[in-house]
Amino acid sequence: MSEQLAGSPGPHVFVDSLDDLFVAPIDLDHLAKSLRMRDGDPLTASDGAGRWRLVEFATSGVLRSTSDVFTVPEPAVSSTVAFSLTKSSKPEWVIQKLTELGVSNIVVLRSERTIVRWDDAKVDKAMSRWQRIIREAAMQSHQVRLPTIVGVVSALDWLGRPDVAVAHFGGDRIGDHRSIAIGPEGGWSDNEIDAAASKVSLGSTVLRAETAAIAAGVLLAGAQR
Numbered sequence: 001m002s003e004q005l006a007g008s009p010g011p012h013v014f015v016d017s018l019d020d021l022f023v024a025p026i027d028l029d030h031l032a033k034s035l036r037m038r039d040g041d042p043l044t045a046s047d048g049a050g051r052w053r054l055v056e057f058a059t060s061g062v063l064r065s066t067s068d069v070f071t072v073p074e075p076a077v078s079s080t081v082a083f084s085l086t087k088s089s090k091p092e093w094v095i096q097k098l099t100e101l102g103v104s105n106i107v108v109l110r111s112e113r114t115i116v117r118w119d120d121a122k123v124d125k126a127m128s129r130w131q132r133i134i135r136e137a138a139m140q141s142h143q144v145r146l147p148t149i150v151g152v153v154s155a156l157d158w159l160g161r162p163d164v165a166v167a168h169f170g171g172d173r174i175g176d177h178r179s180i181a182i183g184p185e186g187g188w189s190d191n192e193i194d195a196a197a198s199k200v201s202l203g204s205t206v207l208r209a210e211t212a213a214i215a216a217g218v219l220l221a222g223a224q225r
Contacts, residue, residue, distance in 0.1 A: 004072060005052055005142050010043035011035055012142045013063075014135060018047050021055060021063040027139075028061045042066070048138070048146040050074060072144050075104065077178050079220035082107035082158055083213040084184035085116045085151075094213045095130050099137035099147055101217040105179075106134075108151030109158055113186035123152050155181070155188075159195040166192070167212055171199030180216040185209050 005012070013027050023031070031037045037057045045063055046052035054067035081103050083094055091108060098106050108130075110117075118126070130149055138146050158181060159166055165177040166188060174180070177200055183192070185208070193199075202215050 005044060005046075005070075005144055008044045008054065008142070010041060010057075011037070012044045012046065012139050014048050014139060014146070015045045015063070016047070018045060018051055018053055018065075018069050021045060021065060023061045023063060025061070028059075031057060032059060044142070046144040048135075048144070050145050052144045074145070078104035079217075080105040080107065080164075080179040081182065081213055081216050081220065082109050082155075082164070082180070083182040084109045084111040084114050084155065084209060085118070086184065086209055087116055090210045091126075092130065092133055094210050095149065096133050096137045097214050098217045099134045099143075100141040101214075101221040102141075102143065103217045103220060104145075104147055106147055106149045107153065107158060107181075108149070109155040109181065110152045111155035111184050111192060112189040113184045114155075115184070115186075118152060127151060155183075155192055156195050159192055160197075162197050164196065165198045165200045166196035167202050167216060168193065168196075168199040169201065171201040174200050174216075174219050178220060180220065182209060182213045182216060 013023055015021055039058055041057040043055055043057055044052055045055045050072050051069050053065055053069045055063040055065055081098055085091060085108055095106055134146060164179045164181050166181045180200060202212055
């Protein structure tokens, strides 16, 4: 059997251990009630770090293994999309879609023109929610690796990294760049533009911040294949 998960039967779930195969209560509830799975139905389980196996569902919450453990190799080059924090639920939507696309690392930025300003307590609460969104999106899209998420960090600090390219009109084609930063609706400040080691273009039209983040994710995901 192929080590790749694509084409495997049934839903997909994450577990802490591929030996114990215990399903978290919230995931068990989703599988049993929302997806109406019954004892013996096929699905796949992953540890979120590249390993997975075929299993059978059990209402007890302890899955039964039906295959060896398979390991999916890491991408030759990882991909990173950083985006400036936006209002409402837009960050959640961006994080969900970047996860579905298979982006390796997601970074949430606080830029000089970011309107949203959160204290530490709100950041901690958001990070917990974003981790859940990542997990659910990775389950839905049948992935075996959970992307990392970092936030909320200073855009100036992040843009100073030598591997980061800032999305900006007049920039180069993405080419070999694998880490792209997206600015807020008001655009990057001059200080932030100057801090960036390189600039890339996402096209000739003006995109909303969340659209630009997804466009960068699509381009990076395509380059990995």
